[in-house]
Amino acid sequence: AQKVIQVWSTASRQEGEELTLDCSYETSQVLYHLFWYKHLLSGEMVFLIRQMSSSTAKERSGRYSVVFQKSLKSISLVISALQPDDSGKYFCALWELSSFNKLTFGAGTRLAVCP
Amino acid sequence: GALVYQYPRRTICKSGTSMRMECQAVGFQATSVAWYRQSPQKTFELIALSTVNSAIKYEQNFTQEKFPISHPNLSFSSMTVLNAYLEDRGLYLCGASDRVEQYFGPGTRLTVL
Numbered sequence: 001a002q003k004v005i006q007v008w009s010t011a012s013r014q015e016g017e018e019l020t021l022d023c024s025y026e027t028s029q030v031l032y033h034l035f036w037y038k039h040l041l042s043g044e045m046v047f048l049i050r051q052m053s054s055s056t057a058k059e060r061s062g063r064y065s066v067v068f069q070k071s072l073k074s075i076s077l078v079i080s081a082l083q084p085d086d087s088g089k090y091f092c093a094l095w096e097l098s099s100f101n102k103l104t105f106g107a108g109t110r111l112a113v114c115p
Numbered sequence: 116g117a118l119v120y121q122y123p124r125r126t127i128c129k130s131g132t133s134m135r136m137e138c139q140a141v142g143f144q145a146t147s148v149a150w151y152r153q154s155p156q157k158t159f160e161l162i163a164l165s166t167v168n169s170a171i172k173y174e175q176n177f178t179q180e181k182f183p184i185s186h187p188n189l190s191f192s193s194m195t196v197l198n199a200y201l202e203d204r205g206l207y208l209c210g211a212s213d214r215v216e217q218y219f220g221p222g223t224r225l226t227v228l
């Protein structure tokens with residue numbers, strides 16, 4: 001069974017718009033982290049933002065922010081003021097304390113931002 | 116800053132042959148190294164997790180006999196794909212970690228002919 005689910009495989013927006021990428025996950029752990037990464041065509045995996053399960057703070061990093069609904073086991077990535085360079089594939093990943101540095105990735109969502 | 120290098124970036128091997136890929140951590144101590152594979156049209160699957168001073172743990176469907184890993188120190192790890200076949204093609208990503216943060220290399224793309 002999939003542990004990290006990204007429903008949308010593709011998305012497209014216009015430059016300047018805002019986008020929300022959804023991700024749901026399954027875990028029985030109390031402590032875990034959720035990550036969003038951007039995978040570039042070059043192969044580079046770029047860390048975007050992290051949400052700790054124990055944190056109630058609304059995480060934000062530049063134009064990236066998350067909507068964390070712990071009771072629903074949902075973590076959405078919000079990208080504001082989209083730019084063409086935001087195009088790429090976005091992965092949601094779950095790190096469980098018991099797994100010590102093992103990340104479980106979702107299937108990814110490919111985003112295209114049109115100028 | 117923390118950086119992870121992987122080489123080669125791309126490689127082509129004949130079916131049935133083996134190839135070795137390397138992962139180098141710079142600027143931090145890689146106490147654990149995770150190797151992932153992204154097969155065509157699939158997401159990243161964990162192959163194995165190597166932690167210094169602990170046994171290497173392989174995920175289901177991956178074995179040491181097929182993907183032997185070496186993690187001799189806190190800055191280097193290597194993995195070999197033995198007897199590579201078509202299903203082994205894909206992008207192999209190294210994720211090196213000091214504690215919670217995991218830094219990724221750019222990957223080694225393997226093509227099998």
